[in-house]
Amino acid sequence: MVTHLPPAHDWPALEPGWVWLCGAGPGDPGLLTLHALNALRQADVVIYDALVEPAILDWAPQAERIHAGKRGGKPSPRQRDISLRLVELARAGKRVLRLKGGDPFVFGRGGEEAQTLISHGIPVRIVPGITAGIGGLAYAGIPVTHRDTNQSVTFVTGHDQTGETPGSLDWGAIARASGTIVIYMGMKHLARITAGLIEGGRDPGEPCAVVTDAATPRQRVLETRLGRMVDDVAESGLEPPAILCIGRVTLLRQVLDWQALAAGAAPRDLDPLGRRSASESA
Numbered sequence: 001m002v003t004h005l006p007p008a009h010d011w012p013a014l015e016p017g018w019v020w021l022c023g024a025g026p027g028d029p030g031l032l033t034l035h036a037l038n039a040l041r042q043a044d045v046v047i048y049d050a051l052v053e054p055a056i057l058d059w060a061p062q063a064e065r066i067h068a069g070k071r072g073g074k075p076s077p078r079q080r081d082i083s084l085r086l087v088e089l090a091r092a093g094k095r096v097l098r099l100k101g102g103d104p105f106v107f108g109r110g111g112e113e114a115q116t117l118i119s120h121g122i123p124v125r126i127v128p129g130i131t132a133g134i135g136g137l138a139y140a141g142i143p144v145t146h147r148d149t150n151q152s153v154t155f156v157t158g159h160d161q162t163g164e165t166p167g168s169l170d171w172g173a174i175a176r177a178s179g180t181i182v183i184y185m186g187m188k189h190l191a192r193i194t195a196g197l198i199e200g201g202r203d204p205g206e207p208c209a210v211v212t213d214a215a216t217p218r219q220r221v222l223e224t225r226l227g228r229m230v231d232d233v234a235e236s237g238l239e240p241p242a243i244l245c246i247g248r249v250t251l252l253r254q255v256l257d258w259q260a261l262a263a264g265a266a267p268r269d270l271d272p273l274g275r276r277s278a279s280e281s282a
């Protein structure tokens with residue numbers, strides 16, 4: 001049980017008039033950084049996104065809470081309005097915590113908000129967080145890299161500013177780039193994305209996983225194949241927020257699903273890549 005910040009560190013003060021732009025991680029409050037916790041303890045006001053787990057706000061009982069939810073397809077405050085609200089609150093002398101899901105600089109518009117703040121002369125601190133595309137997959141027992149499968153990872157957004165699949169994305173190049181492809185915001189355009197990757201040369205039989213509400217008590221995981229992903233997702237009834245992972249790393253869940261192991265399940269396959277002898281001799 002954690003009740004205090006660890007001692008022997010000069011924890012920075014969130015001064016009046018400052019905005020700290022912090023990542024909240026993918027869900028589980030334990031995935032907050034200590035700097036984010038330190039900010040929650042001091043903030044006068046917390047402006048948070050839809051993807052921030054509500055339990056995290058309980059760490060800031062003294063703070064006013066402002067919901068600035070942005071979720072694909074639903075009405076939400078305009079980005080410019082959120083940024084200007086932050087400027088106003090800072091100018092009013094508040095200690096402002098802007099809390100965003102995952103990492104604020106990964107597909108989270110944190111860069112845009114920080115640009116607006118800095119251009120208005122507001123002092124900022126950036127506190128990185130654990131991004132859903134890494135930490136959320138880890139909670140599903142999927143490592144984004146493994147020596148036997150891939151030496152690079154590609155992180156992709158399935159939406160652009162208009163909510164459409166980014167027309168500027170070259171799916172063929174993405175298909176060829178990395179053994180592991182991690183896609184954020186991919187559910188709306190799943191059919192176009194998977195077709196683009198297969199056209200770009202990925203094997204329709206390639207293992208994939210879809211993880212929804214990762215690192216929360218609602219987490220669900222679908223293991224599938226690239227060519228069947230659209231149908232399997234439709235059949236499963238899975239809803240966003242979801243991380244899609246394409247690549248052989250997803251097979252490792254058969255041995256690394258640590259949550260299932262903790263609940264008493266046996267590993268499904270101790271050597272899902274069929275590489276035991278190879279890695280032992282390496």
Ligand code: SAH
Pocket residue numbers: 026027051100101102103104105106107108130131132133136183184185186211212213214215216240241242243
């Ligand atoms: N800054 C965030 C990403 C914001 S974009 C980060 O670093 O994680 C929003 C997208 O992130 C969602 O559509 C989904 O694709 C993904 N996402 C965020 N939290 C998630 C979670 N707990 N489970 C699954 N996907 C999540």
